[in-house]
Amino acid sequence: MATERPDLAAMLYPLVRELIALELPVLAAHEVSMWGYSVLTALDDTPVRTQAALAEAIGADKSRIIGTLDELQKAGLIERTPDPDDRRVRLLSITAEGRRVRRAVRRGIQIKEMQVLESLPVPDRKTFIRLLQQLHASR
Amino acid sequence: MATERPDLAAMLYPLVRELIALELPVLAAHEVSMWGYSVLTALDDTPVRTQAALAEAIGADKSRIIGTLDELQKAGLIERTPDPDDRRVRLLSITAEGRRVRRAVRRGIQIKEMQVLESLPVPDRKTFIRLLQQLHASR
DNA sequence: TATTGTTATACTCTATAACTATA
DNA sequence: TATAGTTATAGAGTATAACAATA
Numbered sequence: 001m002a003t004e005r006p007d008l009a010a011m012l013y014p015l016v017r018e019l020i021a022l023e024l025p026v027l028a029a030h031e032v033s034m035w036g037y038s039v040l041t042a043l044d045d046t047p048v049r050t051q052a053a054l055a056e057a058i059g060a061d062k063s064r065i066i067g068t069l070d071e072l073q074k075a076g077l078i079e080r081t082p083d084p085d086d087r088r089v090r091l092l093s094i095t096a097e098g099r100r101v102r103r104a105v106r107r108g109i110q111i112k113e114m115q116v117l118e119s120l121p122v123p124d125r126k127t128f129i130r131l132l133q134q135l136h137a138s139r
Numbered sequence: 140m141a142t143e144r145p146d147l148a149a150m151l152y153p154l155v156r157e158l159i160a161l162e163l164p165v166l167a168a169h170e171v172s173m174w175g176y177s178v179l180t181a182l183d184d185t186p187v188r189t190q191a192a193l194a195e196a197i198g199a200d201k202s203r204i205i206g207t208l209d210e211l212q213k214a215g216l217i218e219r220t221p222d223p224d225d226r227r228v229r230l231l232s233i234t235a236e237g238r239r240v241r242r243a244v245r246r247g248i249q250i251k252e253m254q255v256l257e258s259l260p261v262p263d264r265k266t267f268i269r270l271l272q273q274l275h276a277s278r
Numbered sequence: 279t280a281t282t283g284t285t286a287t288a289c290t291c292t293a294t295a296a297c298t299a300t301a
Numbered sequence: 302t303a304t305a306g307t308t309a310t311a312g313a314g315t316a317t318a319a320c321a322a323t324a
Contacts (some may be wrong), residue, residue: 005268007245008252009158010180011275014198016155017278019148041149051306059153061293066307086270088300088305106146113147119277120270124193128270131143138258139157190283200316206282227282227323 018116030101031075035060035068040102043078043094050089076103136137157255165247170214174199174207177239180234182217189228216240219267 008032020034027037038058048054051069055062070079072078083089094102117125157175166176176257177197190208194201208231211217216237222228233241256264 005272006180006275007162007248008157008255008268008271009155009248010177011271012151012155012158014228014278015274016148016151017198018243019146019151023146023148034208040151041145052304055218059156062305063294063307064292086301086305097311109146116147124270124273125267128274129147131259131267131270132147133223134259134263135145135154135256135267137143139154201282202284203316211324212293225282225321229283 005032015116019113022112022115023109026105026112029108030105032070032077032101032105033068035065036077037102037105039065039068039072040077040094040098043092044102047091047093049083049091051092054092062091072098107128154255158252161254162248165244168247171205171216171240171244174204175211175216176244177245178204178207178211179216179233179237182193182231183238183241186232188222188230190231191193193231205271211237213270246263248271 023034027034031122032040035058038060039054042048042054042057048057052062055065058065069078069080073080077095077097079093080090081089114125118126121129147164161171166173171179174197177199178193181187181196189197190204191201194204197204209216210221213217216234218232218234219229225250253264256267259267
């Protein structure tokens with residue numbers, strides 16, 4: 001007994017909602033969508049050979065990211081070049097400008113997101129982030 | 140430098156998605172929707188005087204929960220009685236059966252959700268949950 | 279006139295399945 | 302024929318605004 005506590009999802013979900021609300025203005029200021037930012041992040045870590053692979057990497061459907069890729073390309077943030085060896089596939093990579101935008105957005109987000117942890121003592125914040133990073137890395 | 144880490148939302152979001160995927164079968168087995176379970180949880184803690192207040196408490200829109208309330212009432216899990224003092228408002232409370240269902244669902248969920256934390260050493264799991272509870276309580 | 283609950287409408291996301299172009 | 306990317310269609314979920322009953 002005495003283990004009455006809310007479900008993990010019930011506690012995590014409001015947190016995510018709050019984080020998204022904090023991030024939207026930052027994203028809007030840099031004129032990227034949430035999915036756009038997600039794509040930039042994935043491509044900054046490593047270029048990707050097919051759009052389907054990229055979609056899977058960020059947990060989306062291949063048909064769902066096309067509009068996003070169009071916008072990013074038009075804005076000069078990514079490059080989408082046909083593979084000469086197999087002209088069906090598009091080689092995806094981030095541009096220098098894309099990298100710059102990603103960094104700027106990230107900086108903006110990481111400053112704001114600390115608000116969400118404000119109710120924790122500083123050492124606990126670090127612990128929480130560390131554990132979360134472990135969880136994230138292990139999947 | 141060396142502070143390269145994913146954004147909080149980027150780490151939390153996949154976690155929530157995984158948790159939801161784990162919960163859906165449990166909810167389905169007891170024939171309650173996610174919102175339904177959310178309502179039962181809110182009402183088990185304390186009865187509520189208006190539907191709008193309930194909606195706000197669970198982060199929904201007042202018009203959005205009506206279908207949910209209809210189902211829960213039809214299933215005998217909640218009671219929705221007009222307030223004699225102000226016949227516009229509906230007094231909301233959980234029934235004994237509703238309480239039973241909520242407990243059963245919760246038990247099922249809390250067993251499964253530990254899978255998500257499996258990659259952490261046991262003491263770290265407890266720490267994570269404790270910090271999360273603190274964050275949740277403070278909002 | 280203001281408020282509670284309800285219904286209706288439109289809008290956004292998402293999933294699925296056709297379609298094209300290459301192989 | 303199979304696959305990568307694209308487009309089109311339909312469905313679910315949500316937000317907004319109109320509405321009826323009561324105050």
